[in-house]
Amino acid sequence: MTIAVEVHDKRFGVIAVEEGYIIKEQLFEALKIQVEEDLLGNPHTLIGIILIRLGYLTREEADHVLLTLKKSN
Numbered sequence: 564m565t566i567a568v569e570v571h572d573k574r575f576g577v578i579a580v581e582e583g584y585i586i587k588e589q590l591f592e593a594l595k596i597q598v599e600e601d602l603l604g605n606p607h608t609l610i611g612i613i614l615i616r617l618g619y620l621t622r623e624e625a626d627h628v629l630l631t632l633k634k635s636n
Contacts, residue, residue, distance in 0.1 A: 574610075575609070576593065576594065578628045578632055584619075589619045593613040593617060593619070596617075597610055
């Protein structure tokens with residue numbers, strides 16, 4: 564039996580790459596940091612916050628990604 568699954572929402576990082584704000588390697592670096600922090604038991608940090616901390620994304624770009632994310636859901 565095959566189950567069809569449609570994806571209606573995209574993740575923050577994917578949209579940031581598609582919009583040209585970051586490159587995929589920057590997203591992977593941020594995701595690695597996020598997972599490492601989670602495994603250490605630290606509070607979960609949103610990927611957008613990590614990208615801003617790294618200097619890869621501005622707050623304005625993050626706001627635009629969030630608006631795009633909201634529209635797609």
